[in-house]
Amino acid sequence: MITVTTVKEMQQITENLKQQGKKIGFVPTMGFLHEGHMSLVNKSVEQSDVTVMSIFVNPLQFGPGEDFDRYPRDIDRDKKLAEESGVDILFNPVVKELYPAEPSVTVKAVTRSDVLCGASRPGHFDGVVTVLSILFNIVSPDKSFFGQKDAQQAAIVDGLVKSLHFSTEIITVETVREEDGLAKSSRNVYLNDKERKEAPAIYQALKNSSNIYIKSGKERAVEMFKKHISSLNGELDYIEILTYPELQEPKDSDHRLIAAAAVRFERARLIDNIIFTTEEV
Amino acid sequence: MITVTTVKEMQQITENLKQQGKKIGFVPTMGFLHEGHMSLVNKSVEQSDVTVMSIFVNPLQFGPGEDFDRYPRDIDRDKKLAEESGVDILFNPVVKELYPAEPSVTVKAVTRSDVLCGASRPGHFDGVVTVLSILFNIVSPDKSFFGQKDAQQAAIVDGLVKSLHFSTEIITVETVREEDGLAKSSRNVYLNDKERKEAPAIYQALKNSSNIYIKSGKERAVEMFKKHISSLNGELDYIEILTYPELQEPKDSDHRLIAAAAVRFERARLIDNIIFTTEEV
Structure with a gap:
């Protein structure tokens, strides 16, 4: 597994893979990996030539007073788990790489976003579709893998890809649970x-x-x-x-x-x- | 010159060109071509292996009461001019191809958009950055060519590409004028x-x-x-x-x-x- 931290290097790798006709599977995450993420990687490895995982805690999808600063992080453990599960390329940029300046253009989820989690987290899904647009542009995945646990996110990402004609296919993977039924998180x-x-x-x-x-x-x-x-x-x-x-x-x-x-x-x-x-x- | 009308065919062509390592130049237009557009095509032909022009009158960037219905159209003349000027692929989809349903996700110009033309055309530049995101996703251009005459559009497109990390380079081309100085339009x-x-x-x-x-x-x-x-x-x-x-x-x-x-x-x-x-x- 190689770890990439800059947009420029990631784009070069993507372009080379495309020229070789390789199919790219993509698992976007905020890190602190658990078996739910691993099940996404397993699907990607099955269905793709190369699996790219991103680990990026996206400030744009946290509201004021939400847990951005104390969102759990453990990059060393994550790297080990990612490599063991079959990730080929780990994309782990710092915030300034994806947002070198305040964005002058953003992406907005105009439907499916004002109910469920969106009702109490205004702007959350705008942050999600903005960072996913950025990541899709950098990684150019053939398939992208999302967990059914974040069902509203999966529904909105389906709308993102269809509305803006991203050429990635969205694959939604069943929720992984503890033995007693609790969803992994x-x-x-x-x-x-x-x-x-x-x-x-x-x-x-x-x-x-x-x-x-x-x-x-x-x-x-x-x-x-x-x-x-x-x-x-x-x-x-x-x-x-x-x-x-x-x-x-x-x-x-x-x-x-x-x-x-x-x-x-x-x-x-x-x-x-x-x-x-x-x-x- | 070939004319493409579906998103699917355009995406397949783009993917093939990428695999062959060809550099794609892109000239997005709303048609009714004049020498201003031709100067963009000239630059693209100079700097690219393949030049794609789109002709699409984008309803999303016209406000209520604006001139969407009576915006001038002459596709037969446009095809002739495009071919003569060196366009290789003309992408000319109908509205339902780019917007099969009401978009559930759109793109928003959050800065640079509330002055100049944006002040009297609220939402206009949101429509522009939304359709350009769609077209960039379908055409995957290495370089995209815009006229300096639409200077605010050029400034906002610069922000779009930098903020969302589209991998296309934006080339701004000087305004073409009539002999008496009037900008071509x-x-x-x-x-x-x-x-x-x-x-x-x-x-x-x-x-x-x-x-x-x-x-x-x-x-x-x-x-x-x-x-x-x-x-x-x-x-x-x-x-x-x-x-x-x-x-x-x-x-x-x-x-x-x-x-x-x-x-x-x-x-x-x-x-x-x-x-x-x-x-x-």
């Missing part, structure tokens, strides 16, 4: 023991609620989710059931849906979701 | 005889004002411009003197400036500009 390290024991209830409650939705509709499903979560120390940020990937209020004719929730614990805000269908396909 | 066909005789005064007044600026400062330069233009039937939209390419109010320490103006005639709004320095370099 870099932020899980901030849970204390009690919270860690409570956290799998989010996934359980989502599963129950999607079943209740099918039988009894949205109001009852949301109510049961809230009841299930109310016994935890964590505080419910949102529970929503929407169409996927459009993230609209479901009508009777909509059958592909997402149940998504966010719960705030003392030092970590956890998200999870289930995508389900309301009839046999 | 697709909209000149809408001038009546009297207006056509008056229109070169815009360039004359810009030249005078830049000289007056150097001797006597901005206030006097703007005043003289207004006086010069007041005798015309055309109505002054704006006259501004700003730094270039940042488009900020000039301070004593700023020496690279632009004097830019827009004048509304009955059926055409004309723009022109001069870039000048306030001291010997």
